[in-house]
Amino acid sequence: MTLLIEIKVPDVGGVAEIDVVDVLVKPGDQVKLEQTLAVLETDKASMDLPSSATGTIKELFIKPGDKVSEGTLIATVIASEEGAGAAQPQEQPQQAAAPAPVPVEKAPEPVSEPAVAIAEPVRESVSIPVGTPIQAAHATPAVRLFARELGVDIHRITRGSGRKGRILKDDVKNFVKKVMAEGVAQGGSGIPAMPSVDFSQFGEIEEQKLSKIKRLTGQNLSRVWLNLPMVTYHDEADITEMEAFRVALNAEKSKDDVKITGLVFIIKALVAAVEQFPQFNASLSADGEKLILKKYFNIGIAVDTPNGLVVPVLRDVNRKGVNELTAELAETSNKARLGKLMPADMQGGCMTISSLGGIGGTAFTPIVNAPEVAILGVTRAKMQPVWNGKEFVPRLMLPLDLTYDHRVIDGVEGARFMAAIKQYLGDIRRLLL
Numbered sequence: 001m002t003l004l005i006e007i008k009v010p011d012v013g014g015v016a017e018i019d020v021v022d023v024l025v026k027p028g029d030q031v032k033l034e035q036t037l038a039v040l041e042t043d044k045a046s047m048d049l050p051s052s053a054t055g056t057i058k059e060l061f062i063k064p065g066d067k068v069s070e071g072t073l074i075a076t077v078i079a080s081e082e083g084a085g086a087a088q089p090q091e092q093p094q095q096a097a098a099p100a101p102v103p104v105e106k107a108p109e110p111v112s113e114p115a116v117a118i119a120e121p122v123r124e125s126v127s128i129p130v131g132t133p134i135q136a137a138h139a140t141p142a143v144r145l146f147a148r149e150l151g152v153d154i155h156r157i158t159r160g161s162g163r164k165g166r167i168l169k170d171d172v173k174n175f176v177k178k179v180m181a182e183g184v185a186q187g188g189s190g191i192p193a194m195p196s197v198d199f200s201q202f203g204e205i206e207e208q209k210l211s212k213i214k215r216l217t218g219q220n221l222s223r224v225w226l227n228l229p230m231v232t233y234h235d236e237a238d239i240t241e242m243e244a245f246r247v248a249l250n251a252e253k254s255k256d257d258v259k260i261t262g263l264v265f266i267i268k269a270l271v272a273a274v275e276q277f278p279q280f281n282a283s284l285s286a287d288g289e290k291l292i293l294k295k296y297f298n299i300g301i302a303v304d305t306p307n308g309l310v311v312p313v314l315r316d317v318n319r320k321g322v323n324e325l326t327a328e329l330a331e332t333s334n335k336a337r338l339g340k341l342m343p344a345d346m347q348g349g350c351m352t353i354s355s356l357g358g359i360g361g362t363a364f365t366p367i368v369n370a371p372e373v374a375i376l377g378v379t380r381a382k383m384q385p386v387w388n389g390k391e392f393v394p395r396l397m398l399p400l401d402l403t404y405d406h407r408v409i410d411g412v413e414g415a416r417f418m419a420a421i422k423q424y425l426g427d428i429r430r431l432l433l
């Protein structure tokens with residue numbers, strides 16, 4: 001006579017949803033009385049589910065990730081001759097509840113420093129075949145919460161120092177210590193620190209302290225460089241007509257008026273393109289989960305000052321005309337050079353322009369002024385022979401460099417955005433449309 005025993009989830013104190021964290025057996029396995037068949041987890045505790053019989057697993061009804069409750073059928077066991085534990089032999093399948101599960105969260109045992117096995121983060125090239133079970137980390141909800149609070153991906157700790165490799169709070173702490181120690185040794189970002197060199201051994205030197213602006217700008221640029229996957233797209237806009245219009249406007253001005261520079265038209269063209277492509281007027285949330293779209297149109301302008309680079313912000317550019325922007329740009333860049341900008345003057349930008357056109361250049365790769373998602377670089381306009389289908393004609397061509405955060409902007413979007421800027425600059429009447 002075969003004795004089939006059903007093993008079910010016992011009373012676990014009225015908890016409605018219990019997570020199956022791990023299943024340690026499969027059909028055909030020999031199991032002993034009290035042997036752990038699965039690891040269950042409630043909001044408050046993790047527990048081993050023991051077998052109530054010695055025998056062979058016939059069928060298994062759960063898998064990791066399932067939710068179970070009191071009475072859920074876990075497995076059927078064909079009891080062996082030598083006994084079925086508490087179960088009495090009978091013809092019908094016996095409905096034996098498993099012995100009360102054994103809570104495994106104990107007072108953490110002292111853990112020596114390197115006891116934690118740290119898993120390498122999964123790299124892109126590693127592909128997990130469909131159907132491959134992913135090993136769940138053994139840890140109680142409290143330990144998982146603790147890890148989450150510290151920003152630790154618990155799956156990077158492959159084995160803890162608790163019973164059966166269970167991850168304890170101390171394992172999480174040791175993991176953090178180890179990662180921090182490695183980071184410090186490598187220069188903070190996992191990159192080896194620059195060596196300190198005594199240059200005086202090669203000749204005379206002088207040490208100059210960096211200005212605060214330069215130090216802070218440097219820190220910010222390094223952070224952006226390391227955090228953003230950036231792409232720079234280069235193109236040229238034909239500004240022959242725009243330049244003729246600018247010269248004509250300036251000719252109307254009196255000697256004391258501020259002259260219009262091409263930059264103001266570039267600001268207007270940029271804003272018109274941003275209105276057309278809202279993803280350029282956005283910021284990625286810090287957790288990378290959301291795109292925050294802005295409904296205001298503020299443009300930052302990189303200004304070179306004796307103390308370093310600053311980026312004052314011109315506000316509501318979409319609502320301002322060329323003359324108003326010209327006056328504002330002159331006043332703001334003047335204030336910047338005199339070191340009179342207030343922190344609020346440099347906040348709230350949507351996109352930035354970095355223009356080196358007054359100096360020269362043919363192209364460069366500006367760094368995005370994050371959390372903005374794109375920056376427009378400008379270098380010196382040059383007369384060039386351009387083929388119009390019949391002949392070469394002299395045209396004033398303005399080089400433009402668009403760097404964007406590739407997490408937010410696709411290459412095609414970047415190219416379309418640049419095409420729109422070129423179209424506005426090529427025919428500034430379009431700014432009226």
Ligand code: CAO
Nearest residue numbers: 261262263302303304333354355357358366367379380381
């Ligand atoms: N092509 C040809 N000539 C240009 C030009 C361009 N792209 N851009 C400016 N010019 C000309 C101007 O018309 C002006 O000519 P005139 O002297 O004949 O009137 C001259 O160059 C100087 O212009 P400007 O630089 O004073 O004025 P602007 O409005 O173009 O720029 C500002 C203002 C504040 C952006 C600029 O002075 C500045 O500080 N640029 C440096 C920005 C910077 O440091 N960027 C690097 C950041 S690192 O990523």
